[in-house]
Amino acid sequence: MSNVIVVPAPPATALPHDDSGPHDSGWCVRLEWPDGSHSMAGWSRAQAKALRRAEKMGQFWAAGPTRPRRIMVVQISRHDWRLHARRDFCRAPDCPGHVG
Numbered sequence: 001m002s003n004v005i006v007v008p009a010p011p012a013t014a015l016p017h018d019d020s021g022p023h024d025s026g027w028c029v030r031l032e033w034p035d036g037s038h039s040m041a042g043w044s045r046a047q048a049k050a051l052r053r054a055e056k057m058g059q060f061w062a063a064g065p066t067r068p069r070r071i072m073v074v075q076i077s078r079h080d081w082r083l084h085a086r087r088d089f090c091r092a093p094d095c096p097g098h099v100g
């Protein structure tokens with residue numbers, strides 16, 4: 001049972017094989033909190049891995065007093081994800097996975 005939403009990659013582009021540069025494409029878990037903020041957790045190159053992580057996070061948070069409103073797997077470059085990690089509980093509307 002899962003309530004994880006996968007936000008598909010914008011245009012289907014192949015992931016580079018061994019490019020470890022800053023714009024490395026990959027996936028992370030986006031957690032949306034009841035107060036309207038969000039955080040991006042656990043970057044990985046493989047979507048399947050990000051999905052498993054999202055499932056685990058969902059199970060973890062389901063037991064807690066504060067639950068994310070929504071858990072999503074979104075495509076984001078490693079570079080952007082690292083930048084985002086510095087601002088936890090972000091409210092920017094232009095982050096990957098934003099829905100109205």
Ligand SMILES: [Zn+2]
Binds near residue numbers: 090095
């Ligand atoms: Zn953000």
